Amino acid sequence: MSFIRACFPVSGKKRLHRELIGAIVKMSIVVLDGSTIRSFVKDEEAFHRSIDDWFQRLDTNRDGLLFYPEFVQLLQMISWVVEPSGCNEGGEGEGGGSGLYDSVFRAFDHDRSGAIDLGEFRTEMKKVMLGMAEGLGSLPVQMLLEDDDSLLKQAADLESSSE
Template sequence: MSVEILDGATIVHFLEDEEAFNSSIGNRFAQLDTNNDGLLSYEEMLKELQGLRVFETHYGIDVESDPGELARVYQSLFVQFDHNLNGAVDLEEFKKETKQMMLAMADGMGFLPVQMVLEEDSILKLAVEREYNNVAA
């Protein structure tokens, strides 16, 4: 993990760079597709969904969560990705929903810098690195 400074523009610029975004999404999808069938099952996506820690923290502090409620939240998030409701997420669905979520995050952040702790292999970390490399060049 690392502490990074980013804003909505960092995310938007990353999404506009189709090569960088598509590459990162393809890599993340391949990591999640543990059985290499070209689809993500709920079980394959569960670890990624749990990594979002939607209800496990409150302002960054771990809190006790109802396991049943968490299961419903994760199932609901999975359905957000499964656009055709066939019980699996293909690369295009994954790419489209990830992009929508990132745009919503960028919109919510606005264009004032925010300091965040990011996982080293996260898509947001890749967006920050891309922005840093472009500024340095």
């Protein structure tokens, strides 16, 4: 499974810590900024290919819908950064994210059917990515990516291949 940990300005000790972790587990480190993500989202074909792939991975019972337990896997994989004050790792302990998970799930489930279909998933993931891009602005952000096919790695690759 892909694992993306996105964090607004990584600096000082935390940065060193992340680099160390990266070296240890051989993660690839890519630097992204807002325009990288925006150009990825704009390339609809590539974007949908990635999103659809994610959807299929999360849809563990293969019914074409994401129910809450399936969807939560995504939220657990991605560290959602709501505020630019930094990563909210550590500190508050486990379970603090469930209220956030609930509201994110409801935001994705447009028709309130209790499950997320591919169309809803595409639409909301696009918003998430664009929101992330807006938050990043032109500030490069370092990300540690565990494997080669994660969404943001694909965004970075797309940019480097299009010069």
